[in-house]
Amino acid sequence: LLAPARCAAAVGTAAPKVEGGGRRSSEQGQLAVAPARLVDELVEEALVWSSQHGLVVGDKNHPRSGKAPGVGLLHAPFALLPMSFSKVYWDQAVELAPLFNELVDRVSLDGDFLQETLARTKEVDSFTGRLLDIHAKMMKLNKKEDVRLGLTRSDYMIDGATDQLLQVELNTISTSSNGLACGVCELHRNLIRQHERELGLDPESVVGNTAIAQHAEALAGAWAEFNNQSSVVLVVVQPEERYMYDQYWITVALREMYGVTTIRKTMAAIDAEGELRPDGTLTIDGLPVAVVYFRAGYTPNDYPSEAEWRARLLIECSSAIKCPSIAHHLVGTKKIQQELAKENVLERFLDNKADIEKVRKCFAGLWSLENDSIVMSAIESPELFVLKPQREGGGNNIYGDNLRETLISLKKDGSNELAAYILMQRIFPPASLCYLVRDGTCIRENAVSEFGIFGAYLRNKDRVIINDQCGYLMRTKAASLNEGGVVAGYAFLNSVFLT
Numbered sequence: 001l002l003a004p005a006r007c008a009a010a011v012g013t014a015a016p017k018v019e020g021g022g023r024r025s026s027e028q029g030q031l032a033v034a035p036a037r038l039v040d041e042l043v044e045e046a047l048v049w050s051s052q053h054g055l056v057v058g059d060k061n062h063p064r065s066g067k068a069p070g071v072g073l074l075h076a077p078f079a080l081l082p083m084s085f086s087k088v089y090w091d092q093a094v095e096l097a098p099l100f101n102e103l104v105d106r107v108s109l110d111g112d113f114l115q116e117t118l119a120r121t122k123e124v125d126s127f128t129g130r131l132l133d134i135h136a137k138m139m140k141l142n143k144k145e146d147v148r149l150g151l152t153r154s155d156y157m158i159d160g161a162t163d164q165l166l167q168v169e170l171n172t173i174s175t176s177s178n179g180l181a182c183g184v185c186e187l188h189r190n191l192i193r194q195h196e197r198e199l200g201l202d203p204e205s206v207v208g209n210t211a212i213a214q215h216a217e218a219l220a221g222a223w224a225e226f227n228n229q230s231s232v233v234l235v236v237v238q239p240e241e242r243y244m245y246d247q248y249w250i251t252v253a254l255r256e257m258y259g260v261t262t263i264r265k266t267m268a269a270i271d272a273e274g275e276l277r278p279d280g281t282l283t284i285d286g287l288p289v290a291v292v293y294f295r296a297g298y299t300p301n302d303y304p305s306e307a308e309w310r311a312r313l314l315i316e317c318s319s320a321i322k323c324p325s326i327a328h329h330l331v332g333t334k335k336i337q338q339e340l341a342k343e344n345v346l347e348r349f350l351d352n353k354a355d356i357e358k359v360r361k362c363f364a365g366l367w368s369l370e371n372d373s374i375v376m377s378a379i380e381s382p383e384l385f386v387l388k389p390q391r392e393g394g395g396n397n398i399y400g401d402n403l404r405e406t407l408i409s410l411k412k413d414g415s416n417e418l419a420a421y422i423l424m425q426r427i428f429p430p431a432s433l434c435y436l437v438r439d440g441t442c443i444r445e446n447a448v449s450e451f452g453i454f455g456a457y458l459r460n461k462d463r464v465i466i467n468d469q470c471g472y473l474m475r476t477k478a479a480s481l482n483e484g485g486v487v488a489g490y491a492f493l494n495s496v497f498l499t
């Protein structure tokens with residue numbers, strides 16, 4: 001039905017020209033029009049597979065879908081077939097993972113750098129300010145985190161104009177979809193296995209996703225370093241969580257693979273039930289906490305009252321291994337991303353020249369709004385930029401005319417509001433026709449992808465126990481969309497086969 005060569009294009013491609021073969025981004029996207037019968041069959045099988053294998057999210061149309069597991073389920077949004085991705089980019093992103101792990105840890109130890117870099121932002125962004133206040137309190141207490149666990153994700157897009165892999169952002173808190181990303185990889189392998197001849201693809205060419213196993217391994221490793229057999233891993237969650245199934249993949253693996261117990265609590269519940277023993281141990285309902293795994297706490301919406309801020313401070317003051325610590329969390333702000341892109345700043349944190357060049361090579365243009373000439377360029381050509389506040393979770397950036405108007409009003413006020421934002425070069429990834437499935441419906445869209453590599457870093461004093469990439473997340477969205485993110489409702493989960 002679909003000649004293999006044509007079919008390779010049928011799965012959507014994000015692999016423009018690279019050294020040693022491959023094709024230019026402009027040549028991509030010649031999607032072989034798969035016969036409707038085959039697409040319908042694939043969609044039906046994919047929906048059945050997703051329902052039977054926990055590739056699910058809570059359905060926002062169901063009142064209790066964010067409260068109780070098993071209630072109001074809906075399949076997670078997914079691309080029907082994997083994205084082809086050049087091994088050159090894959091290898092580059094994998095090679096960068098331990099470098100970014102090390103960079104995040106080094107920057108997190110430089111409290112003055114964090115406080116100074118974010119000082120102006122603090123004046124105009126109260127959320128970031130509150131985080132900085134907790135960080136300042138820990139500095140005053142000279143609080144040391146001997147055991148540090150970083151679970152990160154570095155997100156990239158391919159810049160179609162230069163065929164360069166450019167970092168979109170470095171996430172250091174609540175890096176999610178680690179569970180569902182594995183599911184979509186298995187879904188694609190299953191579909192290809194069932195239709196190998198028609199699709200002309202090899203199921204094993206879909207890159208396996210180790211995210212669940214490796215996140216569980218890192219959390220279990222931290223729990224072991226805490227060295228208290230009766231302790232638990234505390235998962236900090238939002239009161240309404242429709243992404244709970246993504247989280248349960250990790251916590252069930254933690255129990256089944258390592259026998260480690262997890263408890264799920266909201267920040268309000270931690271404030272109400274949490275206590276500090278004299279030795280600094282955090283207890284919840286009397287249970288000692290070894291590790292605090294934040295799957296909430298990254299957005300102002302997670303702090304509706306002082307109770308949640310008290311909980312964050314209580315956790316930070318405790319001997320529990322925070323994932324992330326307040327310092328690690330702050331390293332992931334866009335302002336720090338922009339500061340690290342300045343000349344000679346990486347040299348403060350990384351020693352090896354070659355490593356520094358590898359990291360610097362993946363930086364897109366990043367500027368503070370104090371840079372008048374860049375602000376003027378952005379006002380003239382807003383479509384070439386993205387304006388970013390210090391926010392996480394998708395849906396927060398400013399684009400196009402709104403970007404221009406925001407900059408003009410910020411400049412007119414002359415207020416220091418400017419420090420709440422950074423400007424970033426807009427990346428235009430190669431687009432290709434893809435089949436995308438959401439709410440049981442398959443659409444064919446000209447789509448672009450964002451490739452994330454998860455990173456795991458576990459250290460006890462000067463002993464680095466884990467410093468590795470730990471799985472991947474490929475997200476695909478309509479090329480016409482500015483914003484991204486699955487939870488935010490824009491992107492679809494995808495997997496990768498290397499070309």
Ligand SMILES: Nc1ncnc2c1ncn2[C@@H]1O[C@H](COP(=O)(O)OP(=O)(O)O)[C@@H](O)[C@H]1O
Pocket residue numbers: 155157168169364386388391392393394395396397424425426427428450482483484485
């Ligand atoms: N420089 C950029 N070029 C193109 N798209 C971008 C850029 N930065 C962000 N985006 C889009 O906006 C989405 C959210 O931006 P991001 O910086 O990842 O913020 P968040 O922390 O909210 O995820 C990304 O997933 C991507 O789709």
Ligand SMILES: N[C@H](CCC(=O)N[C@@H](CS)C(=O)NCCC(=O)O)C(=O)O
Pocket residue numbers: 153171173174175176177241243244246247294295296298392393394475484485486487488491
């Ligand atoms: N509900 C929360 C969701 C937390 C969250 O949005 N995390 C951001 C980085 S901060 C992220 O990694 N997004 C990747 C998946 C996407 O595209 O939506 C959770 O389960 O922890």
Ligand SMILES: [Mg+2]
Pocket residue numbers: 155169393394
């Ligand atoms: Mg993001």
